[in-house]
Amino acid sequence: xxxxxxxxxxSIWPRFQQEDNGHLNQYYTFQDYRQTWGVAIFILMTTALxxxxxxxxxxxxxxxxxxxxxxxxxxxxxxxNTRRAVTFFLEERLAALSFTAREMGYDQLAxxxxxxxxLRNLKLGFGGVTDLGVIADNGAQxxxxxxxxxxxxxxxxxxxxxxxxxxxxxxxxxxSGYRDIPHIVVxxxxxxxxxxxxxxxxxxxxxxxxxxxxxxKVGHHTDIxxxxxxxxxxxxxxxxAGESSNLNIPVPSYSDRTQALLSTDRNGxxxxxxxxxxxxxxxxxxxxxxxxxxxxxxxxxxxxxxxNINWFxxxxxxxxxxxxxxxxxxxxxxxxxxxxxxxxxxxxxEQNCQLASVGQLAAGVAHEINNPLALINETAGxxxxxxxxxxxxxxxxxxxEHFDSIIxxxxxxxxxxxxxxxxxxxxxxxxxxxxxxxxVSDVLNFHKKEAEYRxxxxxxxxxEDLPLIETDRGKLQQIVLNLVNNAFQAIDDGCCLDIxxxxxxxxxxxxxxGDNGCGITxxxxxxxxxxxxxxxxxxxxxxxxLSITYGLVKKLHGDITVQSKPGEGTTFTITLPIQPQKExx
Amino acid sequence: xxxxxVDDEEKFVRMLARRLDLxxxxxxxxxxxxxxxxxxxxxxxxDVAVLDVKMPGLGGIDLRRKMGxxxxxxxxxxxxxxGSDIDYKIxxxxxxxxxxxxxxxxxxxxxxxxxTGVSPEDTDxxx
Numbered sequence: 001x002x003x004x005x006x007x008x009x010x011s012i013w014p015r016f017q018q019e020d021n022g023h024l025n026q027y028y029t030f031q032d033y034r035q036t037w038g039v040a041i042f043i044l045m046t047t048a049l050x051x052x053x054x055x056x057x058x059x060x061x062x063x064x065x066x067x068x069x070x071x072x073x074x075x076x077x078x079x080x081n082t083r084r085a086v087t088f089f090l091e092e093r094l095a096a097l098s099f100t101a102r103e104m105g106y107d108q109l110a111x112x113x114x115x116x117x118x119l120r121n122l123k124l125g126f127g128g129v130t131d132l133g134v135i136a137d138n139g140a141q142x143x144x145x146x147x148x149x150x151x152x153x154x155x156x157x158x159x160x161x162x163x164x165x166x167x168x169x170x171x172x173x174x175x176s177g178y179r180d181i182p183h184i185v186v187x188x189x190x191x192x193x194x195x196x197x198x199x200x201x202x203x204x205x206x207x208x209x210x211x212x213x214x215x216x217k218v219g220h221h222t223d224i225x226x227x228x229x230x231x232x233x234x235x236x237x238x239x240x241a242g243e244s245s246n247l248n249i250p251v252p253s254y255s256d257r258t259q260a261l262l263s264t265d266r267n268g269x270x271x272x273x274x275x276x277x278x279x280x281x282x283x284x285x286x287x288x289x290x291x292x293x294x295x296x297x298x299x300x301x302x303x304x305x306x307x308n309i310n311w312f313x314x315x316x317x318x319x320x321x322x323x324x325x326x327x328x329x330x331x332x333x334x335x336x337x338x339x340x341x342x343x344x345x346x347x348x349x350e351q352n353c354q355l356a357s358v359g360q361l362a363a364g365v366a367h368e369i370n371n372p373l374a375l376i377n378e379t380a381g382x383x384x385x386x387x388x389x390x391x392x393x394x395x396x397x398x399x400x401e402h403f404d405s406i407i408x409x410x411x412x413x414x415x416x417x418x419x420x421x422x423x424x425x426x427x428x429x430x431x432x433x434x435x436x437x438x439x440v441s442d443v444l445n446f447h448k449k450e451a452e453y454r455x456x457x458x459x460x461x462x463x464e465d466l467p468l469i470e471t472d473r474g475k476l477q478q479i480v481l482n483l484v485n486n487a488f489q490a491i492d493d494g495c496c497l498d499i500x501x502x503x504x505x506x507x508x509x510x511x512x513x514g515d516n517g518c519g520i521t522x523x524x525x526x527x528x529x530x531x532x533x534x535x536x537x538x539x540x541x542x543x544x545x546l547s548i549t550y551g552l553v554k555k556l557h558g559d560i561t562v563q564s565k566p567g568e569g570t571t572f573t574i575t576l577p578i579q580p581q582k583e584x585x
Numbered sequence: 586x587x588x589x590x591v592d593d594e595e596k597f598v599r600m601l602a603r604r605l606d607l608x609x610x611x612x613x614x615x616x617x618x619x620x621x622x623x624x625x626x627x628x629x630x631x632d633v634a635v636l637d638v639k640m641p642g643l644g645g646i647d648l649r650r651k652m653g654x655x656x657x658x659x660x661x662x663x664x665x666x667x668g669s670d671i672d673y674k675i676x677x678x679x680x681x682x683x684x685x686x687x688x689x690x691x692x693x694x695x696x697x698x699x700x701t702g703v704s705p706e707d708t709d710x711x712x
Contacts, residue, residue, distance in 0.1 A: 410687050
């Protein structure tokens with residue numbers, strides 16, 4: 001469980017462990033894998049997500065512009081239609097009053113009975129007409145039909161009276177009056193027979209106007225109402241009712257035509273406002289028709305869609321990011337591992353190169369020594385020959401012994417240079433029949449002196465009848481030398497080294513090199529064949545000996561295993577085929 | 586038996602010639618491959634040539650081929666300071682015998698005998 005979690009975290013946040021502790025740093029192609037990884041993710045993320053983000057936001061921008069245009073258009077159309085209805089409503093009533101005033105004339109209208117009849121007719125025709133009054137040119141109401149007794153009331157100071165006198169007709173703002181029912185006054189001026197003017201005035205309840213406005217409303221997000229030119233509500237507003245009697249948005253400047261604009265109200269809500277100044281064909285009115293649409297409502301469908309798009313975008317971005325991170329981590333990790341392998345190979349190659357040059361040096365030295373040795377040999381031989389010819393010397397065994405000791409010493413030197421040259425050639429590949437016992441003895445010769453000094457007993461148990469192995473001499477020599485070296489380093493003075501060989505089946509030979517030294521702990525045992533693993537002090541060991549040995553054994557198509565107990569000793573066992581398998585490289 | 590010794594180590598060859606002489610084998614010394622080749626070209630006959638593998642100029646291997654072309658009867662023994670006994674055996678296509686330096690005189694004589702088919706005892710009249 002924890003391991004899989006660990007692996008998952010590793011695939012998200014790789015560690016790029018360089019277990020070699022900087023040994024291989026000079027061989028790596030990239031030094032900072034964390035940075036490479038970061039750059040890879042950044043570039044992939046940018047190329048994958050940036051176009052997506054830009055496209056999404058461009059789309060949002062275009063969409064919003066088109067929605068704004070569309071909503072401006074729709075709001076303006078609605079305002080235009082409503083304006084026509086309101087204008088018609090007022091014009092109709094003004095026309096009816098005009099008609100009544102002309103048709104009946106002042107004399108008839110001044111008669112309360114006839115006036116009441118006219119009121120009845122108007123009520124029948126339009127409804128919502130509360131009362132009717134006739135006002136003389138001095139402002140005094142001469143006749144009145146309606147629920148109040150307003151005869152004789154002086155209107156000369158009323159604004160609507162003055163406006164009507166000036167313009168021939170008027171429509172007042174809304175006011176509540178005595179009954180606390182909102183209404184407006186509509187009045188027309190007419191001329192009497194004597195040339196003087198009189199005004200026919202009607203009070204109209206605004207309820208019908210409000211109903212007319214309401215009928216144009218569509219949806220919850222639309223508000224249609226009238227204000228006067230100071231911004232005071234003339235009909236109730238759905239959005240701004242109760243807040244104040246003042247308009248919550250700035251009063252627009254005068255325009256003949258219906259206008260639409262985008263704005264925000266005082267609550268900070270984005271709105272689309274369309275307005276129209278209501279002017280009848282007879283007289284201008286104090287009303288401004290306002291159509292307010294809340295953008296939130298109009299854009300609801302779009303906003304819902306945008307939320308969906310955002311979700312989709314977010315989830316896609318997260319998936320893309322995860323895929324990019326996983327892919328980058330995987331790829332960079334692969335590169336890292338390949339690079340590490342390369343670095344290890346290069347380090348090994350360099351090590352081998354060094355070994356090879358040491359070998360070449362040894363070969364050169366051996367060759368140079370061989371020529372003078374040959375001269376000593378021949379000269380001593382010749383002098384010995386000369387002495388042996390003469391009888392007096394021939395009888396002297398001591399003299400002959402001296403010459404023989406010179407020749408023997410030369411032969412020993414020759415054996416050593418021969419071995420050195422044999423080692424130098426371990427980089428060539430030759431398959432040849434090898435007598436394992438001779439080969440091991442050769443190698444042990446190198447350690448003879450050390451074993452004597454350190455009182456190390458070497459038990460060599462290789463049967464004479466062991467079959468010859470067809471293999472590479474140099475490589476096998478190095479394998480044995482490495483393992484014997486290793487054992488010598490692991491054991492204390494006075495310990496012993498056991499070398500045994502036997503056949504393993506019919507086609508293999510097993511060679512075991514064991515010591516009774518300090519042994520290897522269990523956790524180290526797993527790593528002994530890994531390159532650069534060493535328990536020796538820094539600078540003392542390359543950590544390559546056993547890994548090279550392992551590589552060499554594998555090259556010879558053999559197998560190497562190790563058994564060890566701390567405190568009891570270690571045994572390396574090599575199994576080699578007697579006949580070469582395939583081609584060795 | 587007439588032997589030609591070719592080696593760039595002059596003292597070594599001279600000593601060897603004297604020792605062979607003591608054993609009744611007539612040996613002529615030359616110190617370069619070119620010298621040896623010119624001797625053979627002049628028409629002088631040797632039963633065996635003992636050649637050093639590595640010499641400045643004409644080396645033992647090339648020399649053997651050239652001399653073999655001129656005098657097909659001639660036999661060859663190689664001697665070299667470069668390498669161990671077993672290494673010579675690996676590439677022993679060029680000559681019947683490879684001997685490592687330092688030489689064992691008895692082995693050389695044995696080898697000479699073997700390549701020429703003459704028993705060393707037959708020539709050992711002076712000894």
